[in-house]
Amino acid sequence: MSDSLILEVANVETDVLTGIYSEETGRPQPLRISIRAWLRPRPRYTPDCPLTESKNYMDLKFAASDGLPKDVHFKLIESVADHICETLFLQDVRVERIEVKIVKLAISEAGEDIGMTLTRERSAWEAYVG
Template sequence: MTQTDSLTLEVADLDVDVLTGIYSEETGKPQPLRITVRARYDVADRYDPETPLDASKNYMDLKHAASEGLPKGVHFKLIEAVADHICETLFVQDARVQAVTVKIVKLAIAEGNEQIGITLHRERPDG
């Protein structure tokens, strides 16, 4: 019997101010977004106490892609475009990343505790 492992790194509930929106009251000023990023990638054969970091993916790469990795001064009309940029950044950084899921909640439009936003899941294209 063969073993099929899957390893997913996650950075959850990262609050980031991003230039986004399509309405006049949204443009020109950053909006607070709550971003969660999950990256599934190739698993090492085994993880033991001495396994080096390069056998995994540094979770700080996920945090960076969802914060400092977003281009400064660029206005994203849709939060879907923000999620797309995060996915592509992680795919370019590391060929071992097989899939990325990005959840974005628009904090400024919530009237209570509801979470209004999107989740984009993208698998690495074949090839």
């Protein structure tokens, strides 16, 4: 078994233009986004390791909030997740895998989490985007 480093940001709430129904289009919907990013770890992290030896957690938060375009309507929340994955893969070549969970808060009736989780591997993404 090989070592892994998983960075996580959970439950970032943000408004995104998304949806396919007429009552959803034209206005932002609240989403709750959680991200897990797998990086190739260093052999060892000493007390004086600089931030450049890992990844800033705030990059993950940015990809789930301010990094999402405010003027683009995403029909599917899967498209939102895909945009987040692409942002993180482009930011840092050490990111090997990303998992994005999105919950649509506006459609919850009794506090349940309704949404999806997308997992992308860098190798598959690179093969697709060419």
